[in-house]
Structures are given as structure tokens and as C-alpha cells.
Amino acid sequence: MFKAVTESARRIWGVTVLAVRASLRTKGVTALLVLLAVCVGVLPNVVKGDGTPEGELHILLAYTLGFAFGILCLATLWAACALFAAEIDSERMSLSAVKPVRAAEFWVGKWFALLLLNAALLLAVYAGVYAQVLWRMHRKGWEEADRPASRRVTRPELPTPREEARQTLELMRQKNLTPKGLAEKAILRTLEERAQDKYDVINPGEQVRWQFRLLRPLREGAPVTVRVTFDTEYSTREHVKGVCRLGCRERPGKTVEVALDDFTRNALEFVVDTRAFSQGSGGRGQESGGAGGALQNFELTFAHAGDPKKASALMVRFRQDVALLTPGGSFEANLARAACVHWGVLALLAAFGLTLSACFSLPVAAFVATVLLVLTLVGNSVAEVISEEDASLWQNRVGIWVSRGVHEASLRAMQAAPLTALTRGERIEGGVLGASLAWNGLLLPLCFAAAGCWVLRRREMADAG
Amino acid sequence: MEVEKVIETRGLRKTFRDFWRRPTVEAVKGLDFSVRQGEVFGMLGPNGSGKSTTLKMLLGLLHPTKGEIRVLGAAPSDTRVKARIGYLPEVSHLHPFLTPRETLMYYASLFGMAHGEAVRRTAELLSMVDLTQAADRAVGRFSKGMARRVGLAQALVNAPELLILDEPTSGLDPIGCREVKDLVCLLAKSGVTVLMTSHLLSDVEDVCDRVAILDRGALRAEGKIADLLRKPEAVRFLIEGLSSEAVAALRSEIEERAGCRVQLDYPAMSLESFFLQVVAQDGRLRTFEMAPFLRATQGTREGEGGACSKL
Numbered sequence: 055m056f057k058a059v060t061e062s063a064r065r066i067w068g069v070t071v072l073a074v075r076a077s078l079r080t081k082g083v084t085a086l087l088v089l090l091a092v093c094v095g096v097l098p099n100v101v102k103g104d105g106t107p108e109g110e111l112h113i114l115l116a117y118t119l120g121f122a123f124g125i126l127c128l129a130t131l132w133a134a135c136a137l138f139a140a141e142i143d144s145e146r147m148s149l150s151a152v153k154p155v156r157a158a159e160f161w162v163g164k165w166f167a168l169l170l171l172n173a174a175l176l177l178a179v180y181a182g183v184y185a186q187v188l189w190r191m192h193r194k195g196w197e198e199a200d201r202p203a204s205r206r207v208t209r210p211e212l213p214t215p216r217e218e219a220r221q222t223l224e225l226m227r228q229k230n231l232t233p234k235g236l237a238e239k240a241i242l243r244t245l246e247e248r249a250q251d252k253y254d255v256i257n258p259g260e261q262v263r264w265q266f267r268l269l270r271p272l273r274e275g276a277p278v279t280v281r282v283t284f285d286t287e288y289s290t291r292e293h294v295k296g297v298c299r300l301g302c303r304e305r306p307g308k309t310v311e312v313a314l315d316d317f318t319r320n321a322l323e324f325v326v327d328t329r330a331f332s333q334g335s336g337g338r339g340q341e342s343g344g345a346g347g348a349l350q351n352f353e354l355t356f357a358h359a360g361d362p363k364k365a366s367a368l369m370v371r372f373r374q375d376v377a378l379l380t381p382g383g384s385f386e387a388n389l390a391r392a393a394c395v396h397w398g399v400l401a402l403l404a405a406f407g408l409t410l411s412a413c414f415s416l417p418v419a420a421f422v423a424t425v426l427l428v429l430t431l432v433g434n435s436v437a438e439v440i441s442e443e444d445a446s447l448w449q450n451r452v453g454i455w456v457s458r459g460v461h462e463a464s465l466r467a468m469q470a471a472p473l474t475a476l477t478r479g480e481r482i483e484g485g486v487l488g489a490s491l492a493w494n495g496l497l498l499p500l501c502f503a504a505a506g507c508w509v510l511r512r513r514e515m516a517d518a519g
Numbered sequence: 520m521e522v523e524k525v526i527e528t529r530g531l532r533k534t535f536r537d538f539w540r541r542p543t544v545e546a547v548k549g550l551d552f553s554v555r556q557g558e559v560f561g562m563l564g565p566n567g568s569g570k571s572t573t574l575k576m577l578l579g580l581l582h583p584t585k586g587e588i589r590v591l592g593a594a595p596s597d598t599r600v601k602a603r604i605g606y607l608p609e610v611s612h613l614h615p616f617l618t619p620r621e622t623l624m625y626y627a628s629l630f631g632m633a634h635g636e637a638v639r640r641t642a643e644l645l646s647m648v649d650l651t652q653a654a655d656r657a658v659g660r661f662s663k664g665m666a667r668r669v670g671l672a673q674a675l676v677n678a679p680e681l682l683i684l685d686e687p688t689s690g691l692d693p694i695g696c697r698e699v700k701d702l703v704c705l706l707a708k709s710g711v712t713v714l715m716t717s718h719l720l721s722d723v724e725d726v727c728d729r730v731a732i733l734d735r736g737a738l739r740a741e742g743k744i745a746d747l748l749r750k751p752e753a754v755r756f757l758i759e760g761l762s763s764e765a766v767a768a769l770r771s772e773i774e775e776r777a778g779c780r781v782q783l784d785y786p787a788m789s790l791e792s793f794f795l796q797v798v799a800q801d802g803r804l805r806t807f808e809m810a811p812f813l814r815a816t817q818g819t820r821e822g823e824g825g826a827c828s829k830l
């Protein structure tokens with residue numbers, strides 16, 4: 055048993071080493087390195103930002119990293135497409151296939167090679183970007199507030215989209231408004247999707263209240279950042295005014311009030327010093343239970359104080375646009391987590407390309423891979439258009455299942471958006487990272503591996519035709 | 520005593536098809552043959568007669584359209600069987616960016632061999648095929664014969680029980696040819712079963728115990744070379760050092776006694792032997808040494824030396 059495992063490991067490692075050598079000893083890898091070097095070294099120095107530290111960080115973290123990652127994605131996909139196909143097309147596989155190697159060992163060995171190469175390249179890219187961030191910070195003397203951060207995001211406590219969909223359906227039933235000829239499941243699904251991005255309207259004179267419960271209690275004295283993004287009619291923005299009030303349940307009696315009158319950018323962000331909750335009237339003696347203890351439950355109210363005649367309403371998606379940000383780890387750790395998420399996505403692309411590579415010749419595999427990738431990205435908008443009404447024919451049903459399946463799978467694959475988190479200074483939570491790695495780096499590759507090995511076992515390795 | 524059959528095929532057929540699954544060539548048409556343990560079996564046939572196709576089916580590289588194959592008692596796709604086979608294809612499809620050393624290490628790793636063992640075998644094989652000098656140059660720039668030697672070495676890295684060689688001498692110079700033949704004989708003596716194809720009839724004649732002749736995918740003749748080639752009505756004496764008078768006397772004596780015609784001929788050296796003799800004067804002909812691990816792992820073959828006794 056043990057002998058079988060070590061022998062298998064040696065075979066896999068042999069395949070990995072060959073694939074790494076095959077990749078490193080081609081001209082393609084030089085081109086890739088040059089492209090990445092240009093992307094990381096030259097691009098951020100050429101693109102002109104707005105001169106603010108925030109703008110520079112955006113260029114580095116969103117554009118540079120995004121570009122480099124895009125290049126790595128395509129390179130990984132095409133390299134994966136080549137790994138089996140080139141070997142089979144040139145009949146080199148016939149020499150390896152007569153050796154006692156299982157299809158899965160070939161597949162996993164080549165996949166590991168891509169994982170290793172990607173890890174090295176990602177490390178170089180991220181290190182390059184990080185070095186540039188440090189250099190800029192040092193050279194331009196950015197202030198503490200401008201430096202890149204890692205903050206935990208807490209969103210308001212609201213009913214889940216599903217609960218909200220149920221409530222809405224119940225209301226529709228009472229008013230006899232349910233659409234005819236549609237299954238309840240279909241209506242619920244639509245309602246749930248709408249609840250996720252639903253805009254709520256805050257009219258002048260109105261006030262809304264949100265409750266927050268932090269995942270980890272906050273020590274007193276740590277800053278809390280309030281962030282609200284919104285939409286409003288552009289021409290009347292200057293007349294919009296508002297008052298935000300932040301309170302903490304552990305320190306009752308004292309709230310921090312902030313008057314807001316600049317709504318010209320569609321985001322509000324301000325920092326509240328939590329020491330303010332224990333000062334002044336609230337003082338110690340009065341509320342002995344919580345004094346000095348950690349803060350966890352917050353309440354935010356927003357009052358639209360604009361002139362009802364001139365100012366227009368604010369539109370806010372409660373589930374996405376309102377957040378409390380609290381300190382959570384270092385920027386470096388967050389950068390590392392972002393790299394891990396990217397690594398997972400590359401592992402998925404490698405698995406996808408490898409399986410196509412086992413099925414087709416190199417040009418066909420590369421073409422199919424690229425087209426499918428584009429279709430998946432575009433298909434996310436298509437899948438939303440497909441409605442249940444067309445599901446009468448079985449072909450349509452199959453089509454809906456497939457497109458939904460691909461839609462769901464790709465949504466999950468891209469769920470952790472590491473670059474958005476990095477540029478916004480939001481912490482990528484361990485759970486999100488774990489889920490993303492498990493899905494992209496394990497579960498989906500396993501499915502692709504199963505399909506790839508099935509094909510490899512059945513293919514004639516000597517038949518180049 | 521029933522000798523174990525290492526390879527056995529029954530009704531083996533292979534029809535190649537195009538993209539639309541329409542049959543294009545019937546490369547092998549109902550082949551029955553078997554190779555016994557420890558023998559050197561030669562497969563002869565004109566171009567396109569289906570020799571390589573047959574070998575590839577034996578190795579599981581092509582799936583037969585019909586028929587049955589047993590190799591070392593199992594189906595060709597069985598990985599345990601694959602561990603006991605060595606294969607040299609018609610064209611050594613090597614990875615051009617690897618050096619011979621890396622190539623051999625790679626194929627050794629595919630057998631799950633430990634690193635130390637792989638290093639040892641690689642060194643021994645490289646010295647056996649006379650490539651130690653070129654061991655760290657990329658194979659892609661090798662001459663045809665050098666690449667062939669690397670191919671041969673990789674076929675032996677697992678010390679196989681069954682060696683399948685597709686035209687092993689193609690592209691080799693006479694020294695290389697001779698070494699391959701020596702090697703086949705030495706391996707056969709140590710108990711390895713060898714199945715080889717070749718166009719060079721002299722090669723087959725020199726090393727094979729039995730041959731099969733294929734034509735257009737079908738078996739035309741099969742048997743021991745000695746049996747196939749025997750001319751029962753003629754006999755040949757080979758005598759060295761007779762004077763011409765003695766020859767004339769002997770001839771008239773036999774003609775008189777037996778009452779039949781005697782034909783005289785003076786055997787010349789073969790071109791191969793002459794070439795080897797000339798090259799040997801330069802000191803270029805090295806003594807061929809089989810890799811020690813190949814000697815160590817095999818038992819010794821009992822019985823006669825087969826066709827190899829001629830070499």
C-alpha cells in the first residue's frame with residue numbers, strides 16, 4: 055500500500071517536472087515574463103492618475119494587478135491546452151502511454167506543474183506591486199489615512215433575500231397580484247434575485263435606521279468607518295443634505311452625529327472615533343456594565359435633510375451600499391489572501407484547459423477554451439434573461455439547466471472579488487477565501503479531472519489523426 | 520513441456536476510420552500469432568503491411584477493431600503489464616528540449632523508480648549506448664542515430680521482460696546495428712522475450728529464432744528461420760585451407776562416387792564484417808558492454824543460444 059502510494063507520487067512528480075521543463079524551455083515563457091514585467095514595472099509609471107494616493111493605489115491594485123492577472127489567466131489556459139494536446143499530436147505521448155502510468159496521474163502531474171508555475175509568477179507579480187506601493191508610500195510620504203488598509207466589512211442586519219422574497223410573495227397573494235401561469239418557485243426565484251439588488255428610496259425629510267452586529271467585537275478607541283454609496287438625480291445633488299448618527303448599544307445614551315452636505319460624489323465615507331461614545335454625558339459611572347468593554351452592536355441612522363422642493367430622493371441598495379468598516383489585519387496579509395484567491399482561479403482555468411487538451415488537438419482546444427471562457431463571462435447576463443416559460447420543451451429545459459449551472463458555477467468562481475476588496479481596503483475574510491479556494495481549486499478541478507481522465511483512458515494515443 | 524506464451528493474438532483486426540467514422544484502411548486483417556517466453560520473434564513485411572499497427576495494438580496504443588490480445592497474461596491496458604514491457608517505436612518521439620539524461624530520468628520516474636536507482640540506471644544505460652559524452656545536450660539537435668540510441672535506452676530502463684522493438688536498427692550506422700543485434704542476443708540469453716520488426720532481412724536472420732511474414736495486414740508465413748529456409752535436397756561443405764589440386768581431386772572423387780554435379784563457390788566476407796574490420800583498425804570499435812543492472816535483474820536462459828549463435 056505504502057509502496058504503491060510512493061510509486062504513484064514519483065510518477066506524478068515525474069510528469070510535473072517534465073511539464074515544468076516543457077513550459078520553461080519554450081520561447082513563450084520569455085514572452086510571458088516580458089509582458090508581466092512591462093505590466094508591473096512600466097504600466098503604473100506610465101498611466102497618469104489623479105495624483106492622490108487613493109488614485110495611485112487604484113492604478114496599482116486594480117489596473118496593474120488586474121492586467122497581470124488577465125495575462126496569467128490567458129497564459130495558463132493556453133499552456134494547459136498545449137500540455138496534453140501537443141504531446142499527443144506529436145506522438146510523444148505514445149512513449150509515455152506505454153509506461154505504467156494511470157490517466158489520473160498524468161492529469162494531476164500536469165495540473166501540479168501549472169499550479170507551481172502560477173504560484174511562482176503570482177508571487178513575482180504581487181511582490182512587484184507591493185514593492186511599488188512601499189516605494190510610493192516612502193517617496194511621497196503618504197499619511198496614515200492614505201495608506202492601504204485592511205478593514206472588516208459589516209453590512210446591516212436585514213432579512214435574507216429569501217425571507218424577503220417570501221414576505222413579498224405573501225403580500226402579493228393578499229392583494230391578489232400574483233402573476234398567472236407561473237410556478238411559485240419561479241416567482242420566488244425572481245423575487246429573490248430582485249431583493250438582492252433592490253433599491254430603497256429615501257425621500258427628503260425621511261429617516262432610515264440600520265442595525266449592525268460586528269463579527270468580532272471592537273476594542274474601545276478603534277476607529278469605525280461608515281460608508282454609504284447611493285444614487286441620486288445628478289442635477290439636484292447640490293441640494294441634498296443629510297445627517298448621520300452612529301450609536302453603540304454597549305454605550306447607550308451617546309451618539310456621534312455627522313452633518314453631510316457634499317453629495318456630489320456618489321459615496322459618503324467618514325471615520326468615527328469610538329472613544330466618543332464614552333465621553334461627556336454618557337461618562338463612566340452611569341452605564342457601568344459596558345464601560346471599558348468591547349463594542350459590537352451599532353445603530354446607524356440617516357436623515358435626508360434636503361429641501362423637499364429642490365432636492366431629489368436618494369436611492370440606496372441596503373444590502374450592498376451601507377457598511378461599517380473596522381480595522382482587520384494588515385494590508386500585507388490581505389494582499390496575500392488576494393493572491394491566494396487568484397491562484398485558485400488560475401487552478402480552475404488550468405484544470406479546464408487540461409481537460410480540453412485531453413479531448414482535442416492544440417488549436418481546437420485553445421479555440422474552444424477561449425470561446426467557452428468568453429461565453430461563460432457573457433453568459434452570466436444571458437442566463438438572467440432566460441425565463442421559465444420556455445421550459446415546456448425538453449431541449450429548452452436542458453438548455454436552461456446547463457446555462458443556469460454554468461452561471462451558478464461561474465458566479466461562485468468569481469464571487470470573491472479580490473481586487474475590488476484590495477482597492478476598497480476591505481479585508482478578504484477567511485471564509486470567503488476558503489470557499490473560493492475549495493470551489494476553484496478543488497471541487498471544479500475534480501470534475502474536470504474526472505472528465506479528462508475518462509477521455510484519456512479511451513483515446514488512442516498513437517493515432518495522431 | 521508447454522512453453523508459456525508471452526504474446527497471443529486471436530483474430531486481430533484493425534480498421535482505421537476518418538473523422539466521419541468511414542473506414543479508410545484495413546491495416547490488419549485477422550491476425551493470429553503467438554510469441555513464446557524467451558524467444559526472439561521477428562516480424563517481416565513490406566511497407567504498409569501492418570507491422571507497426573500490430574505492435575501498437577499489443578501495447579494498447581491503438582484499440583483493435585476486433586479480436587483478442589493477451590500480453591503477459593493480461594489485457595494490454597493493464598498497468599501492471601505495462602511495468603514489465605519496454606518499447607522502442609519506429610521513430611523515437613523524444614522531447615526535444617530534454618537531454619538524454621533527463622529523458623531517461625523522466626521515463627524511469629514513470630515506472631515509480633526511486634531517485635537513486637534511476638540515477639544509477641541512467642548512467643549505466645548512457646554508457647551502454649555510448650552517449651555519455653552527449654548526455655547533457657538537448658536531444659532535439661541529435662543526429663538520427665543518436666536519437667535512436669536514446670530511444671533504445673529508454674526502452675530498457677525498467678529492465679523489461681518483454682521488449683518490443685519497431686525497426687530498432689533504422690538510422691543506425693553498421694557499428695550501431697551490430698551493437699543492437701549484440702544487445703538483443705545478450706538480452707535473449709538472459710531470458711528477455713523480444714518482438715522486433717525490420718526491413719533488413721539480414722538483421723532478422725542474424726538474431727531471430729522465429730519469424731512471421733506479413734503482407735497487406737495478413738500473415739503469410741510463420742515458423743523457425745532454419746525450417747523456413749532449409750533446402751532439403753542440397754548440402755554444403757565449408758573447408759578451409761585446401762590447395763587447388765586437392766579441390767579438383769575431391770570434386771572428381773565426389774562426382775564419380777555419388778554420380779551428381781558438384782558446384783564450387785568461394786565464400787566472400789559480408790560487407791558488414793568487412794566494414795567492422797576496417798573500422799576496428801582505427802580503434803573505434805569499442806567492446807559492447809551490457810548495462811550491469813540488466814544483467815543483474817534477469818535470470819539466465821536455459822537451452823540453446825538460438826539464432827544468435829551465428830554472431
Ligand SMILES: Nc1ncnc2c1ncn2[C@@H]1O[C@H](COP(=O)(O)OP(=O)(O)OP(=O)(O)O)[C@@H](O)[C@H]1O
Binds near residue numbers: 518546571
Ligand atoms: N493512424 C493511422 N490512420 C490511418 N491509417 C493508418 C494509421 N496508421 C497506419 N495506417 C495505415 O495502416 C497501414 C499499415 O501501416 P503500418 O504503419 O502498420 O505499416 P508498417 O508495416 O509498419 O509499414 P512500414 O514498414 O513502412 O513501417 C498503412 O496503410 C497505413 O497507411
Ligand SMILES: [Mg+2]
Binds near residue numbers: 570571572609
Ligand atoms: Mg512500421
